Amino acid sequence: MNQKIVRLPFLQNIINLVILGLIALVCAFPILHTLALSLSSAAAAASGRVTIWPVDFTTQSYTFVLENPAFIKSFGVSLLRVLVGVPVNMILTILVAYPLSRTIQKFQMRDFFAWFFLITVLFSGGLIPWYMVVRQTGLIDRFWALIIPGALPVFNVILLVNTFRNIPRELEEAAAMDGAGHWTILFKILIPMSIPILATLTLFVAVAHWNSWFDGLILMNSPDKYPLQSYLQTVIINPDPRFMSERDLALLQVISNRTTRAAQIFIAMIPIMVIYPFLQRYFVTGIKLGSVKG
């Protein structure tokens, strides 16, 4: 390892560590501050006494948030979209990656289909025509609007094609000699040999589904169909009183106070934090694959 050879002089080493520590602190601080706010009393938050530790510790904000049916409802929508959307994404990714990983000798249409999908990354119709197509296909206000229009993550297909191509051809050829068809080769050889990258892609699409907010915001007309991030967008970031009843407005006053806001934000972060250790483990795999040359 090169670290041993190029060890820094003592003083420089200390300065290096201190600066890195400060950088890490700057990264962690906003998140810790939000956690501290969510566990402090509203009065302590309002008087600006909260920095990194809770002041007048209370879990009242969480109780309040978890008793809000709209919050629970949208949390459920988000969970459901992850549970349904991730398998849909992954199945389509695998089914497209396999044919595109064939050689042109075996599958003459390979390049045609590769470009068919690649073009959609390079050029798009833009927001408005896309919105009108989704509306024409009758998905407005339907749960499936969150799943179907984005069902094929083309970039993940590219990563998986590269993975499949790096698996030694001899394995497939030997299987083909024994009479294995395409489905057998895909399920018995390629998929079992690509488990790490498949796990990585699964985590990535799960995070993407959990974090999506814009589709819910413009494709759902009634807020009770919003996924969590769209719901948070409307109550925390961009409350629009024009669309609210008086009861909702009164509720908004309470749920938009600082401690409840912080509690809602923190709850929305929890699923990401739970899978973060796994995300991190596969992170490097994913990045290295991204730069694999075809």
Place this chain on the structure above:
Amino acid sequence: MQARSKFRQNIPLYIMLAPAVILVLIYSYTPMVGIVMAFQRVLPGKGIFGSPWVYWDNFKFVLQMPTFFQVLWNTLFIAGLKTIAGILVPVTVALMLNNVTSHAFKRTVQTVIYLPHFLSWVILAGIFIDILSPSDGVVNQILGWVGIHPIFFLGDDKVFPWTMVATDVWKSFGFGTIVYLSALTDIDPALYEAAVVDGASRWKQTLYITLPGIAGTIIMLTTLSLGNILNAGFDQIFNLYSPLVYSTGDIIDTLVYRTGILNNQYGVATAVGLFKSVVSLLLIGTAYKLAAKFADYRLF
């Protein structure tokens, strides 16, 4: 016939592709047809078949909008600064981390700085709106301790673009750092050994071994980001801007959203979107050409 038996053998491949092909035809290719709306005055309920043609009127309208060139400039300015900061900060942090001998310390710092990459801009906007508030935000409170007057980070149009760059760096530099770190670990340790034998100083080692070692990665990521120069970050700006900062913070994507989705001027919004798509396509094409030439990068 050999060709026919080959086709029959490949029938499963077409079956595998079919669902995705249908979905992509509907949700990616049909909207491309919808681009004709850029040349129409789209009437509610008439769609793209019943609306009258206005040819280049929408584009003329866009060019005469007093804000259009300002918006274009804002987009380029914010995206350009983000690109530069998005190289400098991760490279510096990666070099610093590479000098750390304690594995536990290195790992902790890495864990902390990657996390924001996985959080959505809705969540981060919720956090930043709170901590950057001029009245009760903790950042201005801390600045107050050292005698700096409150800064309206999200409401002052002179500060807003810089706030966007800073918060974007905050979210994404951890991701960049890991990319450069993995490039750094690929450098042959023998090079450093040889340099030490030759009496090269730390600074010279960085200059002549480390930086050239990761130059390929830097060039590749920089050229690829060229294709994003009209993407100043819709998710971020949409969640953090307000009419107070339209003069410096409004970007092409937010303009399309407001004219199209909020004001229902579908034709005009599609025209602006088309302008962006075409310019982006040209830039992405150039970027991939350059990346292929300088860094031997291949997408497929």
